Amino acid sequence: MNKLAFVFPGQGAQAVGMGKDFCEKYDVAKRLFKEADEALGYSIQQMCFEGPAEELKLTANTQPAILTMSVISYAILKEHGIEPEIVGGHSLGEYSALVAADVLDFQDAVSLVHKRGQYMQEAVPVGEGGMAAIIGLGDDVIADACAKAEKEAGVVQPVNFNCPGQTVIAGSTKGVEAAVETLKAAGAKKAVILPVSAPFHSTLMQPAAVKLAAELDKVTIRDAKIPVVSNYTGALEQKADEIKANLVAQADHPVKWIACVKAMQAFGADTFVEAGPGKTLCGFNRRIDRSLTSMNVENLETLEKTLDYFKEVR
Numbered sequence: 001m002n003k004l005a006f007v008f009p010g011q012g013a014q015a016v017g018m019g020k021d022f023c024e025k026y027d028v029a030k031r032l033f034k035e036a037d038e039a040l041g042y043s044i045q046q047m048c049f050e051g052p053a054e055e056l057k058l059t060a061n062t063q064p065a066i067l068t069m070s071v072i073s074y075a076i077l078k079e080h081g082i083e084p085e086i087v088g089g090h091s092l093g094e095y096s097a098l099v100a101a102d103v104l105d106f107q108d109a110v111s112l113v114h115k116r117g118q119y120m121q122e123a124v125p126v127g128e129g130g131m132a133a134i135i136g137l138g139d140d141v142i143a144d145a146c147a148k149a150e151k152e153a154g155v156v157q158p159v160n161f162n163c164p165g166q167t168v169i170a171g172s173t174k175g176v177e178a179a180v181e182t183l184k185a186a187g188a189k190k191a192v193i194l195p196v197s198a199p200f201h202s203t204l205m206q207p208a209a210v211k212l213a214a215e216l217d218k219v220t221i222r223d224a225k226i227p228v229v230s231n232y233t234g235a236l237e238q239k240a241d242e243i244k245a246n247l248v249a250q251a252d253h254p255v256k257w258i259a260c261v262k263a264m265q266a267f268g269a270d271t272f273v274e275a276g277p278g279k280t281l282c283g284f285n286r287r288i289d290r291s292l293t294s295m296n297v298e299n300l301e302t303l304e305k306t307l308d309y310f311k312e313v314r
Contacts, residue, residue: 070276136189234259
């Protein structure tokens with residue numbers, strides 16, 4: 001094994017019941033849920049354990065819930081002596097990565113992503129913006145279709161470069177719908193409107209980026225103890241001022257996940273642990289480079305498999 005990377009999931013990975021089995025076995029999980037509840041002023045633990053799913057799906061709840069679960073997964077691995085040499089996260093997941101790299105205190109990160117979710121939802125009224133996943137077309141074709149749709153119907157741009165053959169677009173509802181029709185005609189295997197409440201990472205998120213910048217001014221941001229890959233640049237960052245600027249830009253600019261993974265590979269990472277709910281990033285990483293070793297830690301079962309793997313390779 002060369003270097004070990006931890007990657008952290010973004011919005012959409014949440015599930016009612018997440019974290020419950022960790023809390024039954026690990027004190028660190030109980031402590032982090034308690035700290036998250038204190039930071040928020042309501043029980044994100046109860047929402048994670050019991051739902052309802054509709055409440056958990058609201059972006060201002062989803063973001064702190066996933067971040068808390070991700071940091072718990074990271075903390076449990078750390079207790080077992082498994083620590084990353086480089087970290088990265090997809091969208092919201094970048095904040096989890098920054099906690100792991102000691103850039104942000106956990107409670108500050110929980111509060112920040114709760115507000116980030118609120119600001120993103122406030123930027124575009126529900127029903128006026130959307131996102132769609134485009135499968136099976138090149139980025140150039142997608143960018144051209146979005147440019148054409150934007151002129152005719154409204155704002156729409158490619159916003160998540162997830163893996164070869166999967167790009168997400170976002171913008172106004174009419175712009176996204178027009179681009180989807182164009183891309184279906186261009187031969188997309190799938191062009192699916194996503195069940196999200198806002199056009200994340202599009203230029204329509206600019207008001208959220210401005211408000212987020214003001215919140216970031218209020219918290220302590222340190223230089224990273226280990227390299228962090230930035231969604232905005234697709235490159236390694238360690239300096240506090242660069243990390244802060246990138247977090248602001250990240251809100252209304254595309255997530256360059258393919259570039260992030262390539263940067264981690266260039267650093268020497270060949271083993272990736274997805275810490276947090278779901279296994280979306282494992283899937284993306286396999287499509288980016290099948291030679292990568294990927295595993296996820298979202299519950300006790302996947303934790304045991306990961307621990308067994310590291311016992312064998314050490």
